Each structure stands twice: as C-alpha cells, then as structure tokens.
Amino acid sequence: MSDFSEEVTKPISEDDQVETSVLTGTGMYFPWLQKHLETVVTGGKKKKDFAQTTSACLNFIQEALLKHQWQQAAEYMHSYLQILEDSDSYKRQAAPEVIWRLGSEILFYHPKSNVETFSTFADRMKNIGVLNYLKISLQHALYLLHHGLLEDANRNLSQAETWRYGEKSSSQEILINLVQAYKGLLQYYTWSKKKTELSKLDEDDYAYSTATQNMLSESWKTSVNICALIKTPGVWDPFVKSYVEMLEFCGDQDEARKILTNYAYDEKFPSNPNAHIYLYNFLKREKAPRAKLLNVLKILYQIVPSHKLMLEFHMLLKKSEKEEHRKLGLEVLFGVLDFAGCTKNITAWKYLAKYLRQLLMENHLVWVQEEWNSRKNWWPTFHFSYFWAKSDWKEDTDLACEKAFVAGILLGKGCRYFRYILKQDHQVLRKKIKRMKKSVKKYSIVNPRV
Amino acid sequence: MELEEAKEFKERCSQCAAISWGLTDEGKYYCTSCHNVTERSKEVINTEAIPNAKIKTINRGLRRKRKCEKGWDWFVCEGFQHILYQQAEALKALGVGPELKDEVLHNFWKRYLQKSKQAYCKNPIYTSGRKTKVLEDNISHSDWASEPELLSDVNCLSFVESGAESQSDAQTQKSFPLTKASQPESASVCSGSLDGVEYSERKEKGILKMTVPRTLAFCYLSLLWQRETITLSDLLRFVEEDHIPYINAFQHFPEEMKLYGRDKGIFTIESWPDYEEIHKNMIEVATFLDLPRFPDITEACYLHPSVLSMKYLMEVNLPDEMHGLTCQVVKMTGIGEADFLTFDPIAKMAKTVKYDIQAVAVIIVVLKLLFLLDDNLEWSLSDLAEIHNEENKQDKPWFDFRKWYQVMKKTVDEKKQKWEETRAKYMWKSEKPLYHSYIDRPVVYKRREMVVNLQKQFSALVDSTPTVEKKSPSSFQFNWTKEDADKTCFHGHSLQGILIKKGQSLITKNSLYWLSTQKFCKSYCKHVTTYEESNFSLSYQFVLNLFSFLLRIKTSLLHEEVSLIEKKLFKKKYSETKQKSSRSRKVRRH
Numbered sequence A: 001m002s003d004f005s006e007e008v009t010k011p012i013s014e015d016d017q018v019e020t021s022v023l024t025g026t027g028m029y030f031p032w033l034q035k036h037l038e039t040v041v042t043g044g045k046k047k048k049d050f051a052q053t054t055s056a057c058l059n060f061i062q063e064a065l066l067k068h069q070w071q072q073a074a075e076y077m078h079s080y081l082q083i084l085e086d087s088d089s090y091k092r093q094a095a096p097e098v099i100w101r102l103g104s105e106i107l108f109y110h111p112k113s114n115v116e117t118f119s120t121f122a123d124r125m126k127n128i129g130v131l132n133y134l135k136i137s138l139q140h141a142l143y144l145l146h147h148g149l150l151e152d153a154n155r156n157l158s159q160a161e162t163w164r165y166g167e168k169s170s171s172q173e174i175l176i177n178l179v180q181a182y183k184g185l186l187q188y189y190t191w192s193k194k195k196t197e198l199s200k201l202d203e204d205d206y207a208y209s210t211a212t213q214n215m216l217s218e219s220w221k222t223s224v225n226i227c228a229l230i231k232t233p234g235v236w237d238p239f240v241k242s243y244v245e246m247l248e249f250c251g252d253q254d255e256a257r258k259i260l261t262n263y264a265y266d267e268k269f270p271s272n273p274n275a276h277i278y279l280y281n282f283l284k285r286e287k288a289p290r291a292k293l294l295n296v297l298k299i300l301y302q303i304v305p306s307h308k309l310m311l312e313f314h315m316l317l318k319k320s321e322k323e324e325h326r327k328l329g330l331e332v333l334f335g336v337l338d339f340a341g342c343t344k345n346i347t348a349w350k351y352l353a354k355y356l357r358q359l360l361m362e363n364h365l366v367w368v369q370e371e372w373n374s375r376k377n378w379w380p381t382f383h384f385s386y387f388w389a390k391s392d393w394k395e396d397t398d399l400a401c402e403k404a405f406v407a408g409i410l411l412g413k414g415c416r417y418f419r420y421i422l423k424q425d426h427q428v429l430r431k432k433i434k435r436m437k438k439s440v441k442k443y444s445i446v447n448p449r450v
Numbered sequence B: 001m002e003l004e005e006a007k008e009f010k011e012r013c014s015q016c017a018a019i020s021w022g023l024t025d026e027g028k029y030y031c032t033s034c035h036n037v038t039e040r041s042k043e044v045i046n047t048e049a050i051p052n053a054k055i056k057t058i059n060r061g062l063r064r065k066r067k068c069e070k071g072w073d074w075f076v077c078e079g080f081q082h083i084l085y086q087q088a089e090a091l092k093a094l095g096v097g098p099e100l101k102d103e104v105l106h107n108f109w110k111r112y113l114q115k116s117k118q119a120y121c122k123n124p125i126y127t128s129g130r131k132t133k134v135l136e137d138n139i140s141h142s143d144w145a146s147e148p149e150l151l152s153d154v155n156c157l158s159f160v161e162s163g164a165e166s167q168s169d170a171q172t173q174k175s176f177p178l179t180k181a182s183q184p185e186s187a188s189v190c191s192g193s194l195d196g197v198e199y200s201e202r203k204e205k206g207i208l209k210m211t212v213p214r215t216l217a218f219c220y221l222s223l224l225w226q227r228e229t230i231t232l233s234d235l236l237r238f239v240e241e242d243h244i245p246y247i248n249a250f251q252h253f254p255e256e257m258k259l260y261g262r263d264k265g266i267f268t269i270e271s272w273p274d275y276e277e278i279h280k281n282m283i284e285v286a287t288f289l290d291l292p293r294f295p296d297i298t299e300a301c302y303l304h305p306s307v308l309s310m311k312y313l314m315e316v317n318l319p320d321e322m323h324g325l326t327c328q329v330v331k332m333t334g335i336g337e338a339d340f341l342t343f344d345p346i347a348k349m350a351k352t353v354k355y356d357i358q359a360v361a362v363i364i365v366v367l368k369l370l371f372l373l374d375d376n377l378e379w380s381l382s383d384l385a386e387i388h389n390e391e392n393k394q395d396k397p398w399f400d401f402r403k404w405y406q407v408m409k410k411t412v413d414e415k416k417q418k419w420e421e422t423r424a425k426y427m428w429k430s431e432k433p434l435y436h437s438y439i440d441r442p443v444v445y446k447r448r449e450m451v452v453n454l455q456k457q458f459s460a461l462v463d464s465t466p467t468v469e470k471k472s473p474s475s476f477q478f479n480w481t482k483e484d485a486d487k488t489c490f491h492g493h494s495l496q497g498i499l500i501k502k503g504q505s506l507i508t509k510n511s512l513y514w515l516s517t518q519k520f521c522k523s524y525c526k527h528v529t530t531y532e533e534s535n536f537s538l539s540y541q542f543v544l545n546l547f548s549f550l551l552r553i554k555t556s557l558l559h560e561e562v563s564l565i566e567k568k569l570f571k572k573k574y575s576e577t578k579q580k581s582s583r584s585r586k587v588r589r590h
Helices: A002-020 A031-041 A049-066 A070-085 A087-109 A115-126 A130-146 A149-160 A166-171 A173-198 A204-232 A237-248 A253-265 A273-286 A289-302 A308-317 A323-337 A346-360 A365-373 A386-394 A399-409 A416-423 A430-443 B002-008 B042-052 B078-095 B099-115 B136-141 B196-201 B212-225 B232-240 B262-267 B274-287 B305-315 B324-334 B355-371 B377-391 B401-424 B440-460 B538-551 B555-569 B573-577
Strands: B019-024 B028-033 B039-040 B497-503 B506-508
Touching: A031 B377, A049 A070, A049 A087, A070 B440, A087 A115, A087 A130, A087 B440, A115 A130, A115 B002, A115 B440, A130 A149, A149 A173, A166 A346, A173 A204, A173 A237, A204 A237, A204 A253, A237 A253, A237 A273, A253 A273, A253 B440, A273 A289, A289 A308, A289 A323, A308 A323, A308 A346, A323 A365, A346 A430, A365 A399, A386 A399, A386 A416, B019 B401, B078 B099, B078 B212, B099 B212, B099 B274, B136 B262, B136 B555, B196 B262, B212 B232, B212 B262, B212 B274, B232 B274, B232 B355, B305 B324, B305 B355, B305 B538, B324 B355, B324 B538, B324 B555, B355 B377, B355 B538, B355 B555, B377 B401, B401 B538, B401 B555, B538 B555, B555 B573
Parallel strands: none
Antiparallel strands: B019 B028, B028 B039, B497 B506
C-alpha cells in the first residue's frame, strides 16, 4: 500500500504541508514546530485527557502497524475514530486523512479484510471531508488494480474524474489530472494487450484492419487522458513512456519528440534522468545524428555519471573528431569507475584499458595525468589493493587482467595488483599477460622517460 | 396528562364536530375521535398562563412541549441534580450506606440551591433582572421563608428522588417563573435547558457555580461526612473505571431533557477528574455551603493514617510488621490527632488532610527510616537478608528489599502498561451527541452516525472477545494472596535483620536519614517544595512512582507530602539546620 500511496501523494505534498505543518521559506519542514505552535494556541492550558488519550491511541496504532499486529491496530483504530468528533475543529479536519492512511494500511494487511471491506471503508472515507475525495478515490483504484480488478478500478477512476466541488475542485486540478492519467494508463494496458494479439494476426486478414482501427481510437482516448498531466511539472515516467509508445505506433513521431524534449528540457520539471534516457532512446530509434545524441547524453552525464549509458557515451565520444570530445571520453570512463557499483564492470575496464593504450600511443599523456592526479591517492586502495587482486582473480580472470593492465599503466609495474596477476601462471592467459607486461613497460605513466 | 392540558381548547373539530382534543408531540391539538390535527398549537393559547404556572418539583420540570426541540423545560441545576442522583446511586451500588444519598448528599445539595439562591429562598435567582412577576401567594405556600435547619431536616426526603418517585409534596412546592419565553429560539445562542445561556454567562460574585467536577466534590464531601471507606483517590479511580457516572453523565438524563447549545459547554467533560482540582473544589464547596465541623476522624475510622497505612502496606506487598513503625511515626508527628484530621470548613484556613496521600507518605518515611533509600544501604541489607534466607529456609523469611523491588517493578510496569492501553481505548463520545445550534444538528448527527459505522467495520476485524473487560470495583488494585511463582507475597516476612534489640526496645539498624526537602519554599507561589527527579536516588524515585501511580497523582504531590511529614518528624533538626545553614544533607536520627 505504502509503495503506491507514496507515489500518488508526491506531487501534491506541497499543498499538504501548507495545511498540516509549517512550511518555511526554504521548503524545510519542522514537525516539532507544529507541536510547539499548538501549545501556544491553547494558551499553555493543560491538554484535555481526550487529546492525550487519542494521541496515545495514535501511537499505539503506529506501533502496532510497525510490528505488523493488524489485530491490535484494528482494535485501537476502533477507539481512534473518535477523533472525527473532536471538538477542536483543526484536529477534526485533519483527522480524515490520518484515519484513511492508517485504516487503509490496516485493511490492506488484515487477514479478515477483503476487497469488499476495503471498498466500503474507502467509500465512507471519500465522503468525510470532501478534500480527500480524489486522493482516496485514486488510492482505492490502485488497491483494486493491485487485486487485479481492472474494471472496478476503471469505474472508480471515471467516477472520480467527474467529481466537482466548487472552487475546491480547481485547487485540486493536478489530482484530477492524475486520476485521468491513471485512467489513460489503464487504457494503455488494454491497448498494449491488443497490440500483442495483433502481432499474431496476419496482415492481410480482414480482422487486422478492424483491430488497427480499434487501436487507433484507443490511443486517441488515452492521449486526451494523459496529455494534461504530463504538461504539468512532475515526474511522470510511466505515463510518458506509455504515451510515447502509442504515439510512435500511430506514426506521430513529431508529437512524441515534442513531448520527450519538453519532458527532458523544461526547466519547471524536476531534474529526472529517465527523461533524458527516454529521449536518447527515442533519438537512437530515429537514427538521429551523433551530435544530437551527444547533447542528450552530456546532460545525463551531469546527472548520473555512473549510468550504464555512459559507456555508449564513451563510444560516441571516441569516434568523434573533436579533441575535446575525445578528452571527455576518457573523463567519462574514469567517472564511471569512480562508483563502487561499477568496480566489477568488465566492459568499463576493457574500454579504459583500450583507450588508455590508444591515447598514450597518440601521446596524450597530459590527459591521462590530469585524470589520474585527482584519483591517485584513493584509487590504489579502492581498486588496486592486494585484496582486490586476489578476489578478482578468483572470480573473473578476464576482469583481473584488464584491471592489472590499467594498474600497471597508472601505477607502474611495481604495483601490487599488477605483480600479483603477473605471478599467476595461467596456461591460457600466459600469452596475454606477456603482451600486457610489454605494453606496460612501454606506456606506463609512472616513469615515461625510461 | 396531555388530555388534561388540552381541556382549555373548546372549539369544535372541523371534521367531526366533536370537542375532544389531545395534544400532539409538537404541541398541536388533535381530535381524539377523528385524529384530525389542527394548526392551533398549545403555546399560543397558553401564554397568559405562563407566569402563574407552578413547577411542582425542580427535577420534574414542566411537561410542556416546546416548538423546536421537543422536550421538557428544565433548569441547569436540575441537570446537576440528576448527575448527583446517578452518582449517589452508583455509590450505593458500591456498598455505601443509603443515608449518604438520602440524608447527607441530599441536604448538601439543598443547601447549595439555597445558598446560590436557586431554590428554597424568597427571591430565586431566576427572577432577577426579569419582568416576570412571582405571585406573592405562591411563596406564602412554602415555609422556606425562614432559613431551615438543613442538616436535621428530614421533611423533604423525596425531593432528591427522580421524577418518577417524587410525590408532589406541598412542602416542596416551589415557584419557578419561566424565563424561556424571553429567549429567541432562532438565535444562534441557545440551549436545551431553560437557563443554559444565562447560566453560562452568569458571573456573580460570591456564588459558587456548579460544574461537573464539583459534583464529585459533593460526593466526596458526603463520603467524608459519613466517614465512608472510600478515599478521594479511590473515588476518582472509580470514576475513571466508569463505576461512577461522570463523563457523559448527561447521557442518562430522561429522554425528554434535551441538551444542546450552551448545555454542551456546561455538561460535557473531556478529562478525567484531577486529584488536586477536586480536592480544591471540595474545600470551596464546603466553605460556600458554610458547613459545620465534620464528624471526628478517630483511630477507628478508615481514613485515620494508622488504618489507611495498613491498607496501603497490604496493597504494595510490604511486611505487616511495618505497621508498628507507621503507627509510631503517626504518633510522633501528631497527624493521628482528631483535631488535625477532622475537616472543619468554618475554621479560618479551611484545609483538609489528603488522607490517602498522607498515609502513603508515612509508609515512604518508614521505608526511608529502615532502608535509607540511598541506592546503597537498601541493597547491602538485601544481601544480608538473602544470605539469611538461604541458610534458614524453615524460618520466617527476612524481608528482602531487592526481591520486593523486582516483584513490584514487574507487576507495576505490567499494570501501568495495561492502564495506558485501556486509557487509549477509552470511548469519550456519548451516544447522543451534543450540538451548538440547529444548523449544527444534522452535521453532528451525521458525523456520529459515520463514526458508529466505521467503528462497526473495525470491530468486525477484532476477535469477538472484547479485550477491555470492565473490572469490578475494588479498593485494592493488586492481589498478593494468590499463589503465584513470580508474585511472592511479602506480607508475612519479618523485619529482623533490619532491626536490632537494644535493651527492651527494637531500634533500626540504620541510624542515618536524609530529608526529602532541605528548605521549604516560603514565597507566595503556593507550593512548598519542588521535585526534580534527577536529584534523588533511584530507589526513592521508584517508591514515589509506585505510590503515585497507585493513587493516580503527580509524583511531586507525594514528594511534598513526604517532606511535610518529615518536617513534623524532625522539627528540631529543621530549626537546627536553619542555624547551621544546612551544611550536611544527612541528619542523624534521634
């Protein structure tokens, strides 16, 4: 439950905080400040026992949820519902959301609960405090989806979509958009299913043309639903992805490009690596010129220098004629290997080994030294320790060889990693290691004069 | 009754021409033969009659139906009377003698009504500032013109009974002019009672207004007068355990007594009673009622510290032998004197002894005398006791403080946990919700319905056996007689090993003592001392916490009481330390 509820509430969390907590200018959030303010409001008067016991009750519920004691949680919930009748109107208004969150969590996991119970609860909660209607409808729909009840979910979303409540509905426009977008996502799902069915049909078949017809109308409906949402700043990956897929299928490449470009480059949107990845993949499919691809990846490199696309980026840079691109190509490789998650990426090491040899052959020693200077005090222990030499050799001899070569180049032939690998007398790799020894002697940056 | 009231209406029925009218719930006339309802309603016809209307007894009210919310006319004081009645009945069910309700509480309440000029006097407060005339002959009926001897009065016993029981006794006839007529019913400020609005705004000097917590003050005063075996902390605990109506007591008002608007502020309560608050209220009420000196508290009374300390020794599983020491402390400090113990509201500084707290404080002082409670001596004494008990398994065991601590700590922690859970599950809201005004009404009722529905849903998820079963009332919270492996009973353990024989008498092995308060606060801030937990030994903290949980009071209150007893016990030392500017914390015991 919490997985998707998190996702749903993210874009609107800002409105939330205005209601329930103190929002500072910098967007920081101090939960304790609210508590402090509350006591100021009551004028230092002693808290009523009602307030004390209900907040104790809340703590018990949270504890029970934490320990997965659904039974106890339900028991306390029974008492906690009183807060809906709190004489403090501030608390009374905040209560429905709290109750919804706790209650839906309990009903999601409780062994005696079922779809019916959950739906009754959701329907009741929707009508307490109108402001929560959309949020609850959406989460209700997600719950139904989780249980595979697509049609019910769709019906729920359609209902929520038409919900209007005076001025309140305009302030919740984004939620309505989200509801519509989820509806669109459901339509995408059916469309996608049809697509796979279609791929099994013969193109000359009569059924084929009707099926395509249907699909086109389906995608048109979806576009209406998703369009509004993805124009508002936010992270809408699944929506964008499915929408673009449908556009591409219909042959509307321009619209797809427009949407992806906007999603990646509009400054109002939060920084999102996926936006650039989608755009890159799209351009690659389109066989766009290298310059364009490089531009997209350059931005991705700024955001996620460890992404696996960086190796593709390196290959593109390597092929470039421009000096600065070729220099960047080295930078990118070093950048990838800076990350602990990439230390065993054999492709990255292979590329680095190859590229180092190439660059040194072309007398670009300065470039290499430049990159190496900032790393020479931590890479040796990070990559080239005796421990790593042993374990790498044990796990993957190819990786160990590539690394040993790089180590030799960067640290000289005296380095422990290199020496360890050299000492290993391996039947198959003997020739390779010999060659490696030779190159290291020739190109190592440690004593280039010799 | 309704048919009688409809007798004034003499027109013929437009449908069947009969003259036989009854009154509908809305106060409209209907024909009893053909059930035709007229547009004419009772109020319109009756207006001239209102000033002359008589109310037979206060708690019956007039059964005249009102336009907006059908119900009786009733006064706020009747509401409190009803609560007191319920509480008295509950106390009776707990085993308190019936005189408490019929004589003592009844008379206190009558006296209150008189002193606050609400009844039994020439010019009841309801006439002040109003144009309504009270006919003189109405008053001449009653013999309340001269102040009655309240406490010996047995004439009007039936007065406090519920409406059903009371007879219309000429003696208790009382004139209540109706004030409701002057209140615009459509206004947002309204109340179900006749004088709710006025009552909540009234601020008269010298008049003690009735509140829900004060009903408990009345109860406790009556218990004290009767010298019953219920202490204030017991009473409040019974309230918390729902044995005595308090929170939502208005729920049990007769159906026709409607509450809304300002009544909400008067009768709803969202906190359990607080010891200090009720104690203060009790003194205020007693002073306001101008009550004479209460019956003496002698050694035969339950509230006497010697008796109460025995009770609390049993409650916390301490050896019976300690009782001798507590009695000695009581004697030395003089807190066992009847003059000290008896409540006398007329005395200049009306002050009552907090009997339960005092008895407990005496036990703590004794514990300090025996074990010092400095986180050191009590443990080394425990070591000795343990060794002795190991070697002499047949003898009466020596009291082992450590063992006692372990048993008590575990039991109390469990109890406290359960207590907190029960409190967290407490249902505060009444089944019949109160609202501020008519606009509110549907909203409030809908909200109530919603909560009930949601509750049903969640209770369906819970196992059918309710986890919070109602405890039967008991003045003991622990039971040590049961044979239980980890619940050793220490009642029979001996204090040998802590006491040594010296000549004829026994004296404590420990000759040291430390005072809980070195210097008493003399400013005007009302408290005599403060309690900063971290300044005290862990054993002392444990003992204080244990007892204050037992009595449901703040630890600082108990600490204060301990200090006050020490002040009496070490009077001489206090004057000495004052001179020596209290250099040492430890005072040698004489």
